[in-house]
Amino acid sequence: MPLYLYQAKDKKKSCAYCRKEFQILQKANDKSLSQCPRCGAPIQKIFAPFSSGHSKTGLDRRAKDKGFHKLKKVDKGKYEKLY
Ligand SMILES: [Zn+2]
Numbered sequence: 709m710p711l712y713l714y715q716a717k718d719k720k721k722s723c724a725y726c727r728k729e730f731q732i733l734q735k736a737n738d739k740s741l742s743q744c745p746r747c748g749a750p751i752q753k754i755f756a757p758f759s760s761g762h763s764k765t766g767l768d769r770r771a772k773d774k775g776f777h778k779l780k781k782v783d784k785g786k787y788e789k790l791y
Pocket residue numbers: 722723724725726727744745746747748749
């Protein structure tokens with residue numbers, strides 16, 4: 709399941725959760741979120757891993773080399789950060 713990064717569009721209206729970028733796991737065919745799940749502030753997707761082809765991280769390259777198209781799960785509930 710891809711991991712998406714979101715961030716509040718207007719940081720003045722955001723909560724502590726969405727003021728910084730946060731990660732949400734979504735199915736590939738889920739539609740993008742437009743509101744913070746905690747405070748309802750408008751949010752925007754700032755990174756779509758792997759499917760976009762824009763990532764130049766080492767993780768991305770390693771994953772592609774191995775034919776993976778998902779983030780590496782490094783611990784229970786934790787995923788290796790892309791940036
Ligand atoms: Zn929020």
